[in-house]
Amino acid sequence: MTVGRGPQGIALLGATGSIGETAQRVVARHRERFRFVAMTAHGNLAGLKTAAATWNPGFVGLVEPGAESLPAGWGRGADCLIEAARHPDASVVLNAVVGAAGLGATLAALGAGKRVALANKESLVVGGALVQRAAIAGGGEVIPVDSEHSALLQCLAGRVGRAGRDGAGLLPVAGVRRFIITASGGPFRTWDVERIRAARLADALNHPTWAMGKKITVDSASLANKALEVIEAHVLYGVPYERIEVVVHPQSIVHSMVEFEDGSILAQLGVPTMELPVLYALGYPDRVEDHGVPRFDPVAAAALTFEAVRHDAFPTLELGIAAGRRGGAAPAVFNAANEAAVSRFLGGTLSFAGIPAAIAASLERHGDLPGEDLPALLAADAAARTYVQEFR
């Protein structure tokens, strides 16, 4: 409990991003309960200055400051992520960095016994086993921010355990028959296969229900995001892949469902805003009274619909799930190949169809690389990135 000891300290990694700004909006409504004690960004000096001026955290760090000079006392370089993640005044580390670059901070925070409110799903995809070991060794815990995994946790209400045995999950659960993870389907849900293959960047960035950073928005268009989320659900809850299903739900109101062993199904619903899962992860296991989120009106919504995934149109989903099942370095290779392919798509040097093609080719070459420890995983990640950068 924080009562009598002032607001709980939060280290916010990725303060200038979509989740970082969402977190600042949420915490602004709950200053009696939470405060930011550390903040980081990658290269956005102006954005980080604004955030630091608003919150006056004890530590501020910019990973790649370039040629600009930083305000006195700021940290710089990749180490500032680790310094923020271990900050002595932080009991919660909200990891809202994008990409595999977030893994080191997740490990550092868990090693220091912190709660990690984890938006950076790539941490779990790249280094699931390492994250689990760090949680056990350091006594920290991971609470998901991703809306689907927050929904699962809310449906599992009180039934999850603590990280223990290898592979059992960070929040191990028994008595689950099936997870049903929902996907909006993205902007290309109804497009035919040929049109999707030639989709332009502006089309991919035009997400129907969620406003997010560019990388995850492209991942939502290709369904790579859903592959990352299936792996994330497996690592978090220890539920085997054959019991995790994906279903398309275009309205993004039902954030996921859990079927229990008696056949009963619980779903979590709400308007599509990340403010809810961010607040839930910060306050877990409590619910924090909040009136900042638009209310859901079931009559106005009228219809909630569900459809099967069109795997022929979105091959990245099955590629990612297969990599998860394969284990070892394969999920890290899937993730790195996807990051490199998305970066090229954003830069205009790879077509939308090139994303799954590059990932598939990289998995074929690098999927069996060793992945038993961090150096091995980083080597596999680097091999996949280099390969995809050259991919034709």
Ligand code: NDP
């Ligand atoms: P953004 O691109 O909007 O923000 C990313 C943040 O991370 C920025 O603050 C950025 O700093 C910083 N950053 C980028 N690269 C690095 C790096 N190499 N090292 C350190 N910091 C870095 O991303 P989102 O907020 O959309 O997503 C963040 C994470 O949350 C992702 O893992 C995503 O999958 C996950 N997520 C996001 C959701 C959303 O609604 N946006 C929903 C569910 C999950 P700078 O601004 O200086 O570049």
Ligand code: MG
């Ligand atoms: Mg999600």
